[in-house]
Structures are given as structure tokens and as C-alpha cells.
Amino acid sequence: MNNDWQRHVQSISTSIPDYGFKVKIPQAYADQLLSSDDLDPINLQFLPSKLESSQTGLIDPLDETGKDTPKGLLHKYPGRVLLTLTQACAIHCRYCFRRHFPYQQENPFKNLDDIIDYINKDSSIHEVIFSGGDPLMLSNQKLCTVFNKLSMIAHIKTIRFHTRMPMIVPSRIDADFLNFTHQYPQWQWVIALHINHPKEWFEECQKAMTKLKAARFTLLNQSVLLKNINDNLDTLIHLSQSLWSNGIIPYYLHQLDPVKQAMHFKVHDHKAKSLYMQLQAALPGYLVPKLAKEVPGMLHKTRL
Template identity: 30%
Template structure:
């Protein structure tokens, strides 16, 4: 079957120049019940969602992204991502404002910095996004109109990174870091590149999905100039991979920027192996590597969008053997309270006795693997210790 990438037609009166200008998309964002009501015939659950969502998480989307969602069907997958619903106020299971424990003082050494893993920090440049995804895990920070980090906090964050030589990766996140201007982004990337131990910069953004016109030649040149910069985007559904978004990510790849995708498994949106498979195939086709498939965090107001871990594992098992390793995202559960990422894989091991392990493969083939005997002469591990320590502490450079 041929992969179909459809083009998005504006559902609003505007010129092509306006439509293709990300700042126009941002200015014309749908924010109120009235705005959304002009695009969609709102269901009672959505109207109630608007009336009750003010205290939880505000709604906003670009006209472009709104045009991807069905106008009439309130259970359209993209509509479920962008539209508040009354279920957001009905807490039935576990719900947390900060499921990843990012606000804990030990994980939050400076304003806008989250330092959870020894070799990388998350730098929250802005709290603004072009869409407020109903399942967002960072509702404790996002959409509060703090905008770009204040200069003093910015300098303190840089100073922290500079004085912690173990930090090799800086992840620019938010909010969405590509809602800031090219000149601000250029400044951030240049400042980070003055810190010798920062090897990798990552930009985590939904812009290629919700406002692909943001990915301009100028932006690609800025990102390329500060390489190695990885861009991690966030497609959840194959319908989000449009001609426009495909062109945006291909532009980045053509400029030598590696692009990977993180998706979240969401009830009613993509919780079927066929949907994940179609998404992965499309992404791979436009040279985006499916990277993570996240279990939805128990974020406040997202209960109705979550799948059970059993269901997620079932989806992953169904994919195994049917998509190539390149197209297979790693299934991740972020352990609540800041416990870190746990990768779960299907268990193909059916038992073992001594050095003999028994397996049943994805298509039912059963076989044994015999480990080498313990009586082999051991490697002289100690003689390699100095070399290994040197390798571990060495800086990656050309």
C-alpha cells in the first residue's frame, strides 16, 4: 500500500503568505470556546470542558493543527489531543501535577533547570507552546505566560551548566523552545557552545507537527551552525505526518540535523498497533527515527487519555516482528515521583536451567540458547581498568 501524505487546507480566510507564516499561526491561535466553536461543532462534553478547564490547563492551538482535526467528530484522535473535555475534571485514578518530580529541590537546582541524570540537564527556555496537549506532563510549568527565561535566571542556568563538568547534554525544552525567535535561539546555542564539556544539544519541540512553517531555511542554518544538535519532535498519529510536516523534518535532515520522534500512547488517539505501525513507517520514510513510545504520565486531567500498562505492552508485542528495528520505538514508562525512565520489552524468555535459556519468539518459534561454560579462563579485567576509565571520562571530539 502506498503511503499517503495529505496536504492541509486552511479552514479560515487568509492569504497563503499568512498561512505559511508561523508568527501569524501563533497570533491567530484558537484560545477561547468561541474560537474553537468557529472551527468545530462542539459537543456538550467539550463545552463543559471549556467551562471547567480554566483551573486546570488552558486550551490553545494553531489554525494549522486545528485544521487536521475532524470538525464534527468529538472523538477524532487529533481533536482529543487539542480539545478540553469534561473528563479532565474527573479524577478516577492516580493524578499528579508534577508526575516526574521535576519540582523536587534535589532535581531542580536553578530556575528553569532540571538535573535528574548525571550527564544531562533539561533547560526550560519558555513555558509557551503552539498547542496545549491535554495530556501534557509538565502542567506545573507550561502555559503560565512566563515566556522566555528572565536574563538573571538564564545567566544562572548557564553558570550552573558551566560549573558542572559532568553535563554532556543540554536538552532545550519547555514549553516549546521553537516558539522563541531565531535570534534568541541563536544566542542560547552560541552560549552553550562556549561551554567545552557540552557535547550534545537537543531541541525538544512539537513545532514540526503543529506549525511546520516554523522550520525555515534560516532556522535550519542556525541549528546546523551549532552542531551536533539533535531535534526530537513529537508526532502521535499518522495523520499528523502531512506534506507540510514531512517537508519540515526533511528540511532539517537535509541540513544534517538528526531528527527523532517521541510519541505518547493515548487512549482513543493511537492505542492500536496498526496506528503505531503506520506512524512509525511514515516517520521512517521521511527520515525521522521513532525513538520513544511513552506510557502517558499520570498528569492532572489526563486520566481519560491514559492506557493501561498491559494494553501498552500488548501493542508493543504486536509490533514486534512486524516493524523493523529502525521503525520500532522503545516503550518507556517514566516512573512517577522522579524515578526515571524504565524501558519495558516483551518477555520472550520462558524459562532457564543452569546455562540453558528457553525462548518463545514473536511468531511462536521455541528454542534454547546455551550460554558458554563458566569454566572458560576469565579475561584479565584489571589490566584494562585504566584504559576503560580514561575512555569513560574522555570528551567526544573530532
């Protein structure tokens, strides 16, 4: 039988053209947050636009394809590895840099022992980042299977999730998930959220953040700077303030990865830098996310 949250990821059905990237929006989220205004910042993030027919941009903007050895694991940065154990997301963001990613057809859990072996052999790895897709689309049972194996490796100190689920399907933050911090007290627990606009908040998400904080998760946010969605000072100020009032540290403001069919979201670097300077002038330093972009081959994010 499905858990409660698994029923809530049921997507709307729609016949609008998807430009090769399926429209996926949970029904409850659509009912609550989609608007009749095509230019609404929620609609623009999740509903396709005919601008996606443009072929400029790159299929694999971060040059990740083929670098996951063993399958399901990416080792891009020193000290941490990225696990991509699911390709599923509850929602499809139209600007996603993995919209063309050729996820392996086979279940990456088949490679779990190889993944664990790789991490075990490299004692410089102290953080395991669960990415995807959205790692909170995995059941608690599957996460527990991975945690049990990781818990045998003494050099792992931190578990981090990159997820939109607490904002899209807040019921995913259930008692069993929250209990992981008690089950594995040896680790620091981090959730890097992905919130781009203050309009994304609704009451259930706020409750989910309160539960996560109480359960000892450190909450960070990574936004993407998106043209006509959040590329103005007022929105960015309100976003940082809304994050802070929900216990979340504004961590990064990313420039768009130049992915094919999403280049209409790109904000030019000079505008991004100007907005960043204005944010610095308007907010205390702890509310100003670092403006950065990813450059393939670099061992860290590149600050702008």
C-alpha cells in the same frame, strides 16, 4: 515585526470549557486537521473533554517542582540538562504532564548567566536539551543568545530540542533556524519530535522534515500511548512507517505520566506490553520504539 511563523501560532478562539487548561490550537492547524468527529484522534488530543473534570491523578507526576536550580534548568539525568526557557506552546495537548506546572512568572532568561555557569562547572554535562513549553516558540535571536554562551563550553557536544512545532507550525523551520547547524558545526543536532498518530502528517510538515534532514539534524520521535487515540496495532504500525518514510527514527513510546485531569488517556500496562510484543513481531527492530515510562527519582527512563 513578527516573523512569518509567529503569525501562524495565532490560536483559534473558542468558548468551550477548558477545565483549567487553556484551549490553544493554531488557526491554520485547526482548519486543516480538526474534524467534525469528536472521536477523531486529532480532536481527542487537542479539544477538551468533560472527562477532564475527574480529579484522579497527580498535579506534578514527575515530581519536578522546585528541582530547577537555577530557575529554568532541570538536571534530572546524568550527562544532560534540560532548559525550560519558555512555558509557551503553539498547541495545548490535553494529556500534557506539565498542564499544572507552576512555571515561574519571571523571564527565565534573567537566570541565563547562572544556568551557563552551572553547566560550565559540571564537565560531565555533554548534552543540552531545550524543552519547555516548546523551545521553538523562542525566536531565533533568543536561541542564538543561548547558543553563543553555550559555544564557550567545550564539554557540550549535543544540542537537542523537544518540540511539536515542525508538525504544528511547519513554517517555524525557517532559513535562520536551519542555518544554526552551520553556525555551530561543533555540535551534533537532534530534534525529538512528538507525533502520536499518522493522521498528524500534512504536506508542509513533510517538507519541514526534509529541510531538517538536509541541514544535518538527527530526527527522533517520542509518542505517548493514548487510550482511544493510538492504542491499537494498526495505528502504531502506520505511525512507525510514516515516521520512517519521513526520515524519523521511532525512539520512545511512553506510558502516560499520571497527571491529574488526564487519566482518561491512560492505557493499562498489560495492554501496552501486549501491543509492544505485537509491534515487535510486525516490524523490523529499528521501527519499534522503546516502551518506557518515567518514574520520579530514577536516573533513566524505566523500560516496560
